[in-house]
Amino acid sequence: MKLATLRSNRPDGQLVVVSKDLARCVSAGRIAPSLQAALDDWERCAPLLAELAGHLEGGAIAGQAFEPSAALAPLPRAYQWIDGAGYMGHLERVRSLKGSKDEELQSIRPLLYQGGSDSLSAASDPIVVPEEDLALDFEAEVAVITGPVPMRPSREQAAAAIRLVTICNDVSLRRLVADDLQNGFGFFHSKPSTTFAPVAITPEGLGDAFRDNKLHLKVRIEVNGTLYGQPNAGRDVHFDLVDLIVEAARTRQLGAGTIVGSGTIANHHDEVLPIKEDGIGFACIAEARTAEKARFGRARTQFLKAGDRLRIFAVQSGQRPPFGEIDQSVVVLSPPS
Amino acid sequence: MKLATLRSNRPDGQLVVVSKDLARCVSAGRIAPSLQAALDDWERCAPLLAELAGHLEGGAIAGQAFEPSAALAPLPRAYQWIDGAGYMGHLERVRSLKGSKDEELQSIRPLLYQGGSDSLSAASDPIVVPEEDLALDFEAEVAVITGPVPMRPSREQAAAAIRLVTICNDVSLRRLVADDLQNGFGFFHSKPSTTFAPVAITPEGLGDAFRDNKLHLKVRIEVNGTLYGQPNAGRDVHFDLVDLIVEAARTRQLGAGTIVGSGTIANHHDEVLPIKEDGIGFACIAEARTAEKARFGRARTQFLKAGDRLRIFAVQSGQRPPFGEIDQSVVVLSPPS
Numbered sequence: 164m165k166l167a168t169l170r171s172n173r174p175d176g177q178l179v180v181v182s183k184d185l186a187r188c189v190s191a192g193r194i195a196p197s198l199q200a201a202l203d204d205w206e207r208c209a210p211l212l213a214e215l216a217g218h219l220e221g222g223a224i225a226g227q228a229f230e231p232s233a234a235l236a237p238l239p240r241a242y243q244w245i246d247g248a249g250y251m252g253h254l255e256r257v258r259s260l261k262g263s264k265d266e267e268l269q270s271i272r273p274l275l276y277q278g279g280s281d282s283l284s285a286a287s288d289p290i291v292v293p294e295e296d297l298a299l300d301f302e303a304e305v306a307v308i309t310g311p312v313p314m315r316p317s318r319e320q321a322a323a324a325i326r327l328v329t330i331c332n333d334v335s336l337r338r339l340v341a342d343d344l345q346n347g348f349g350f351f352h353s354k355p356s357t358t359f360a361p362v363a364i365t366p367e368g369l370g371d372a373f374r375d376n377k378l379h380l381k382v383r384i385e386v387n388g389t390l391y392g393q394p395n396a397g398r399d400v401h402f403d404l405v406d407l408i409v410e411a412a413r414t415r416q417l418g419a420g421t422i423v424g425s426g427t428i429a430n431h432h433d434e435v436l437p438i439k440e441d442g443i444g445f446a447c448i449a450e451a452r453t454a455e456k457a458r459f460g461r462a463r464t465q466f467l468k469a470g471d472r473l474r475i476f477a478v479q480s481g482q483r484p485p486f487g488e489i490d491q492s493v494v495v496l497s498p499p500s
Numbered sequence: 501m502k503l504a505t506l507r508s509n510r511p512d513g514q515l516v517v518v519s520k521d522l523a524r525c526v527s528a529g530r531i532a533p534s535l536q537a538a539l540d541d542w543e544r545c546a547p548l549l550a551e552l553a554g555h556l557e558g559g560a561i562a563g564q565a566f567e568p569s570a571a572l573a574p575l576p577r578a579y580q581w582i583d584g585a586g587y588m589g590h591l592e593r594v595r596s597l598k599g600s601k602d603e604e605l606q607s608i609r610p611l612l613y614q615g616g617s618d619s620l621s622a623a624s625d626p627i628v629v630p631e632e633d634l635a636l637d638f639e640a641e642v643a644v645i646t647g648p649v650p651m652r653p654s655r656e657q658a659a660a661a662i663r664l665v666t667i668c669n670d671v672s673l674r675r676l677v678a679d680d681l682q683n684g685f686g687f688f689h690s691k692p693s694t695t696f697a698p699v700a701i702t703p704e705g706l707g708d709a710f711r712d713n714k715l716h717l718k719v720r721i722e723v724n725g726t727l728y729g730q731p732n733a734g735r736d737v738h739f740d741l742v743d744l745i746v747e748a749a750r751t752r753q754l755g756a757g758t759i760v761g762s763g764t765i766a767n768h769h770d771e772v773l774p775i776k777e778d779g780i781g782f783a784c785i786a787e788a789r790t791a792e793k794a795r796f797g798r799a800r801t802q803f804l805k806a807g808d809r810l811r812i813f814a815v816q817s818g819q820r821p822p823f824g825e826i827d828q829s830v831v832v833l834s835p836p837s
Contacts, residue, residue: 174540174756203511240579240755243618245688276685277614281580281755293652293751314833315630336751348613349686351582355752414630414673415692418577418618419511496651 164209164216164365166191166327167487168198168235170285175199176235180216181362182226185483189219189226198238198308198363202326202419205310209326209365231487234361236283237329238308243421244280244357246304246333247273247407252399252429256450273402273410273426276349278333280422284358286487289494290334290467292355298337299467299493303446303475305378305396305425306331307404308363312417321408324417327363328373329486330382331424332475334358337449337466357424360476360486372479376403380477380485382428384446387472389437391451391464392444394430396477436464469495501546501553501702503528503664504824505535505572507622512536513572517553518699519563522820526556526563535574535645535700539663539756542647546663546702568824571698573620574666575645580758581617581694583641583670584610584744589736589766593787610739610747610763613686615670617759621695623824626831627671627804629692635674636804636830640783640812642715642733642762643668644741645700649754658745661754664700665710666823667719668761669812671695674786674803694761697813697823709816713740717814717822719765721783724809726774728788728801729781731767733814773801806832 167188168176175197179188194211195201201208218224248254251270284290292299308327313320339353366373372380379397383390402410407423428446435458436451438444445451452462467473471493476484504525505513512534516525531548532538538545555561585591588607621627629636645664650657676690703710709717716734720727739747744760765783772795773788775781782788789799804810808830813821 242577242579243616274683274685275688277616277688279580279614279752280617281758282753291651297751314628339751344684346611347681347684347686348611349684349688351612351614351686351748352751411688414634414676414689415616416619421618 164213164368165362166198166212166237167229167362168237168239169233170235174239176239180212180219181229182219185229185362185487187219187226188229189215189224191215199420202308202310205326205419231361232287234487235285236359237327237363238283238420238422240282241280241420241422242418244278244283244424245275245411245421246278246424246426247275247402247410248426249273249400249402249404249407250426250429251401252431253427253447253450256429256453270401273407275407275411278354278357282356284356286358286361286489288358288491290358290491291494291496292336293496295469295495297339300335300337300448301384301467301473301475302333302335302427303382303384303392304331304333304427305404306359307423309408309417309419309421309423311419312408312412312421314412314414314416316409316412318405318409321405321412322376324408325366325404327365328369328378329363330360330475330477330489332358332473332489332491333424333427335447358489358491360489362485362487364485369485376405378477380479382446382475382477385474386467390440390444391436392438392446393478394428394443394446396425396428399430467493469493501550501705502699503535503549503574504566504699505574505576506570507572511577513576517549517556518566519556522566522568522699522824524556524563525566526552526561528552536757539645539647542663542756568698569624571824572622573696574664574700575620575757575759577619578617578757578759579755581615581620581761582612582748582758583615583761583763584612584739584747585763586610586737586739586741586744587763587766588738589768590764590784590787593766593790607738610744612744612748615691615694619693621693623695623698623826625695625828627695627828628831628833629673630833632806632832634676637672637674637785638721638804638810638812639670639672639764640719640721640729641668641670641764642741643696644760646745646754646756646758646760648756649745649749649758651749651751651753653746653749655742655746658742658749659713661745662703662741664702665706665715666700667697667812667814667826669695669810669826669828670761670764672784695826695828697826699822699824701822706822713742715814717816719783719812719814722811723804727777727781728773729775729783730815731765731780731783733762733765736767804830806830
């Protein structure tokens with residue numbers, strides 16, 4: 164089952180069921196007005212949504228064309244957005260950056276931070292930054308949306324709480340990361356609104372592509388049409404999505420509609436940019452720059468600037484991107500004076 | 501105008517208008533089903549809520565008895581909970597604790613952290629902790645609930661966005677604070693669900709008690725009937741509530757229903773516990789322990805333990821506590837084996 168949220172005159176948008184090929188959708192308003200409302204009452208809503216999806220897929224309901232540009236984030240605002248660090252490859256590459264922390268600690272327990280969730284960006288929203296020189300970066304990640312999770316859950320409870328899977332772009336202002344790390348109070352200023360793909364899919368709806376609490380798909384990143392990376396999100400996973408949920412609930416329960424991110428997807432390799440069509444590359448610019456510094460003595464790849472276009476999408480062979488595409492351009496609020 | 505949220509069969513509860521003396525209340529369901537819904541449409545709802553409050557106050561509407569124990573947090577779950585550090589006295593006293601950060605930085609820009617907001621505790625909810633030995637502490641704070649705030653707001657925009665004022669208890673697990681600070685990713689594990697007083701009040705409704713973006717009231721804290729502190733929240737404020745909102749919106753907009761906390765209220769003095777009736781004391785145990793260590797060479801006041809009862813309330817002379825009382829007992833999930 165695939166779900167999306169269409170822009171409407173309400174802040175939480177309009178929940179729709181989307182066809183497997185993302186060509187059509189149908190309003191789920193008679194079941195639940197919003198995705199959060201469906202998550203609040205999932206036992207009742209999930210079978211009804213699945214039935215509606217069956218009718219849409221079978222042609223019993225015609226539905227309407229699904230326009231990804233009309234989609235908000237599946238949860239346009241959420242009560243919780245927790246981002247983890249599941250891929251050691253990312254931490255190893257960025258560890259050289261100023262302010263980074265103890266290596267051993269990070270490999271025993273996953274790092275987590277509490278992200279801002281009051282406004283999550285749509286896949287086609289521009290990335291709006293206040294100034295040009297903040298070293299704007301993306302981070303391509305897997306994200307799951309959960310039901311309620313009790314404090315100190317078992318792995319089985321955590322796995323059963325995964326309602327939906329999608330991908331996201333954890334927008335990062337690298338110039339502010341060091342200050343935030345130094346303060347010790349978290350990535351408050353360096354992580355503005357996170358962007359989500361238009362479509363979220365139940366684990367069942369992903370079939371074999373979601374197993375062992377991992378998304379076994381390549382996630383492809385292009386900047387201005389150039390391939391920056393296509394790491395496989397199912398490989399080189401140090402902490403899987405259930406590890407992250409269990410750690411997140413160590414001292415507290417998690418409410419329905421909590422979003423948990425995998426951290427920047429990273430596969431082990433020693434490439435630099437540009438990569439060829441069969442390269443793996445990177446799911447953030449900071450890693451590419453670190454690899455370039457090691458190889459060439461200096462970073463070559465520039466951070467994002469005003470007007471750049473960023474595309475992020477998961478790849479399923481022979482099919483359209485299952486979650487749709489994140490396709491954003493960069494807008495600077497105050498151009499340099 | 502005073503607002504509260506009563507427990508109902510919905511996760512966001514039932515919005516009510518409360519009389520000035522907290523004796524009576526009336527459902528605001530015909531105006532907005534929940535406080536978040538009212539905040540989403542404040543220009544329309546605020547005058548209607550004020551009119552309803554007038555009818556309740558004047559006796560045109562009888563209403564029902566307001567039972568604080570039936571109240572949830574004004575926002576039982578919120579899209580954003582940001583806690584600041586407005587009182588240097590608190591930072592100065594706890595700076596000696598392991599893992600604390602640079603002093604100068606903190607006095608120029610206020611520290612902020614992103615708190616979990618998916619489940620905010622009611623004033624009468626128990627404080628549930630997973631283990632006994634986590635050094636359970638309270639932090640009495642002022643909190644404001646805002647409307648939408650644009651990125652990089654003026655001070656005037658930030659002040660105008662303050663919709664409601666209340667007090668809260670930022671529950672802290674001191675034993676986990678040092679680890680969280682060391683990781684640099686924020687207070688993820690050390691700050692479980694924050695507790696809010698039953699009633700939130702508009703700035704206008706507080707009259708002279710809310711001016712210059714500060715709450716000019718004493719906030720009284722008692723543990724098992726013993727006075728621990730009664731600092732005045734309007735004194736010794738290094739960063740006021742507008743400073744905190746402006747800093748929070750430095751790289752991002754804030755959505756309607758954002759809660760911003762003042763940080764632990766702290767007045768300058770050199771007392772230790774126990775204090776007399778005219779003492780000032782402390783709004784958290786960690787500060788009391790630091791003062792005791794300096795005076796006696798060792799901390800005397802113990803952290804909270806199972807069965808302890810904690811009361812926090814603001815004091816307005818000749819009146820009942822304006823926000824009602826936070827009155828919590830401590831429950832340990834897994835007693836020591």
